[in-house]
Amino acid sequence: NAGVTQTPKFRVLKTGQSMTLLCAQDMNHEYMYWYRQDPGMGLRLIHYSVGEGTTAKGEVPDGYNVSRLKKQNFLLGLESAAPSQTSVYFCASRTGDRPQHFGDGTRLSIL
Amino acid sequence: RKEVEQDPGPFNVPEGATVAFNCTYSNSASQSFFWYRQDCRKEPKLLMSVYSSGNEDGRFTAQLNRASQYISLLIRDSKLSDSATYLCVVNGNFNKFYFGSGTKLNVKP
Numbered sequence: 001n002a003g004v005t006q007t008p009k010f011r012v013l014k015t016g017q018s019m020t021l022l023c024a025q026d027m028n029h030e031y032m033y034w035y036r037q038d039p040g041m042g043l044r045l046i047h048y049s050v051g052e053g054t055t056a057k058g059e060v061p062d063g064y065n066v067s068r069l070k071k072q073n074f075l076l077g078l079e080s081a082a083p084s085q086t087s088v089y090f091c092a093s094r095t096g097d098r099p100q101h102f103g104d105g106t107r108l109s110i111l
Numbered sequence: 112r113k114e115v116e117q118d119p120g121p122f123n124v125p126e127g128a129t130v131a132f133n134c135t136y137s138n139s140a141s142q143s144f145f146w147y148r149q150d151c152r153k154e155p156k157l158l159m160s161v162y163s164s165g166n167e168d169g170r171f172t173a174q175l176n177r178a179s180q181y182i183s184l185l186i187r188d189s190k191l192s193d194s195a196t197y198l199c200v201v202n203g204n205f206n207k208f209y210f211g212s213g214t215k216l217n218v219k220p
Contacts, residue, residue, distance in 0.1 A: 031206055040119070042198060042210035043155070050206050058207065090154055099145050099200075100208065102154040 002026050006091050006103035013081045013110045021076040021106050023091030029101075031094045032074040033058075034066060036087040043090060049074055081110045112137050115201050117211035125219050128189045132214045134199030135181045143202040144175055146184050148195045149213065155198055158184075189218045 004025045013019055023032065030051050035043035035058075045058030047066040055066045063085060065077045074093075078085060086109050092100035117134045124130050136144075144161035159166065161173040161182050172185040182201075186193055199211040 033208070035210075040212065042115070042117075042212040044210075045207055048207065056205065088152070097143060099143075099157045099160060102156070104154045105152075 004091055004093055004101050004103035006089075006106050008106060009104070010107045011109070013078075013108065015081060015083060015110060017081050017110075018077070018079050019081065020078075021089055021091075021108075023074045023076070023093075023103060025072055025074075025093040025101075027093060027095070027101070028071070029093035029095040030071075031100075032068065033092045033094075033100065034064075034074065034076045035090045035092065036060065036085075037090060038087050046076065046089075083110050086110045114138060114203060114209035115199055115211040117199050117214050119212060119214060121215040121217050123217045123219060124189055126189055126191060128218075129185065129187045130189060130216065131183055131185045132197055132199075132216075133181050133183050134201075134211050134214075135179075136199075136201040136209075137180070138201070138203055139177075139180060141201045141203065143208075144173075144182050145200040146171075146173060146182075147198040147200055147210075149198055150195050155210075158197070186216075189216075191218050191220065194218045 033048040034046040049068040052071040089106045091103040094100045146158040147155040149155045165174045174183045196213040
């Protein structure tokens with residue numbers, strides 16, 4: 001059982017480029033989340049989804065878009081990458097009132 | 112005011128010591144509380160949920176104080192392998208969760 005899988009694991013982008021981060025979960029979880037973590041800080045919620053076809057903004061949504069076309073996948077897009085978006089990105093999923101399970105992260109650098 | 116606040120530490124303790132961390136939260140309507148452990152550059156991993164009556168898992172004890180809006184984590188008989196950052200997580204409105212910035216623990220031989 002893979003759990004939560006994030007791709008890619010690492011990426012370097014130039015300012016202004018676009019990219020999509022993929023989060024896939026095989027646990028049939030309803031809820032999925034995208035967080036970013038910067039040095040010395042906790043995780044901050046970017047966007048989240050409470051079910052297939054639904055998304056909502058978190059604490060720091062600006063510069064990001066998301067889609068949840070299939071229950072098992074939650075995509076995070078950067079339309080025009082900026083150096084301030086250099087971070088480690090974590091995806092998580094959960095079901096009911098259970099705690100979140102995390103993917104192992106995507107390390108993104110924007111030059 | 113931050114939704115969840117933690118002392119960043121670091122807490123430097125010898126093996127075998129008992130250490131306690133606190134975490135305060137601002138939303139009095141919060142119902143779900145968790146402690147996660149995060150090793151350097153790794154994903155957060157669930158350590159334990161925190162229940163109203165308090166709960167224990169081996170050397171780890173978690174407590175919730177709703178009146179004062181804080182949760183605590185007690186680690187007894189610290190091991191070298193307990194060295195990590197401990198994250199406090201509290202639910203907010205509309206299925207959101209808020210993370211503290213973490214408390215770093217260093218257990219020394």
